[in-house]
Amino acid sequence: GQQLNQSPQSMFIQEGEDVSMNCTSSSIFNTWLWYKQDPGEGPVLLIALYKAGELTSNGRLTAQFGITRKDSFLNISASIPSDVGIYFCAGQLRGSGGSYIPTFGRGTSLIVHP
């Protein structure tokens, strides 16, 4: 099966700093998605990317779909304490039956010190 390498595994930063995390794969994907999970909750979709090279922003978040379709990154600018959580990338491919099958990275745990 496909595997995603997400890095870094964890980050400890000061409030106000910028953050960058990425996912790489040995295989190509049709779509990249980025999620954030707070403790005790399910992941929440942050950004969806549909085309190679696409750069999309959502507030202080910016994500890009790598041109090779094998990688994606997520940047968070001017971090704040509520950015704390686990961030997941997910690549999707369309299966033979037509459904999109996601593969998730292991997550990046972000801790922001006030």
Added chain:
Amino acid sequence: ETGVTQTPRHLVMGMTNKKSLKCEQHLGHNAMYWYKQSAKKPLELMFVYSLEERVENNSVPSRFSPECPNSSHLFLHLHTLQPEDSALYLCASSPEKLTAYEQYFGPGTRLTVT
């Protein structure tokens, strides 16, 4: 509140018990998913139900049995589980789109098998 609800939120069961997890989505989506989330591991897709097909992860043991009576409800029937099945079980739904499925997750059921 993402529009996807799961019950119960917490479940403790013995290895000889039979229980069911329930998921309901109020978003008008056409696809529903079960995921297993264990510590230090990527989200593991277990089952997908969509208008087009049902997809099973072949590595999921038969002691997990899904049921999708309609597009708004999804169940995961559990029987004779093992302690290693203890995990957070997440349900998700998504609209079927030509380009990708963006999953919307419920809060999860924290399952402990004793």
